Amino acid sequence: MGEEAPEEMSTTEETLIVVKPDGVRRGLVGEIIGRFERKGLVIRRLRMQTLSKPQAEEFYSVHKEKPFFGELVAFITSGPVVGVVLSGRDAVATVRRMVGATKSWEAASGTIRGDLGLGLTDNTIHASDSSESFEHEEAAFFGKAPG
Numbered sequence: 001m002g003e004e005a006p007e008e009m010s011t012t013e014e015t016l017i018v019v020k021p022d023g024v025r026r027g028l029v030g031e032i033i034g035r036f037e038r039k040g041l042v043i044r045r046l047r048m049q050t051l052s053k054p055q056a057e058e059f060y061s062v063h064k065e066k067p068f069f070g071e072l073v074a075f076i077t078s079g080p081v082v083g084v085v086l087s088g089r090d091a092v093a094t095v096r097r098m099v100g101a102t103k104s105w106e107a108a109s110g111t112i113r114g115d116l117g118l119g120l121t122d123n124t125i126h127a128s129d130s131s132e133s134f135e136h137e138e139a140a141f142f143g144k145a146p147g
């Protein structure tokens with residue numbers, strides 16, 4: 001009996017991406033969601049909305065002590081955003097790799113930030129950095145989970 005190869009040991013999980021106001025204003029929603037669909041990730045939930053200030057503060061609560069928190073909340077509430085729950089193999093890490101580095105000007109070509117922008121606060125897209133963050137962010141973005 002052979003042991004499973006490491007690549008077979010990854011698990012199906014869920015993550016959340018949010019196309020930020022700059023991405024929506026620039027007409028990049030289809031481009032961004034299309035990349036995830038072509039990769040094989042499956043859309044489980046999708047909503048366009050403008051976040052309220054309390055909702056944004058809750059969504060980004062992990063950053064509340066950071067000097068850029070006010071700017072971050074002001075930006076993310078500045079227009080409609082599109083949140084998408086994606087599922088697939090190792091989805092949290094897979095999506096983070098596809099999104100690229102936080103500073104878009106440093107993000108590698110081939111990644112969403114690397115290909116589509118130059119910003120930091122306006123860095124086109126947010127993606128959960130862990131399953132714990134996903135659960136917190138999904139609740140803040142969508143409210144109570146379905147079922």
Ligand code: CMP
Binds near residue numbers: 068072102125127
């Ligand atoms: P995001 O992945 O949405 O998570 C937190 C966000 O804070 C980050 O992307 C950036 O858009 C924003 N941000 C603004 N200023 C900074 C900074 N100096 N360092 C890191 N993130 C920043």
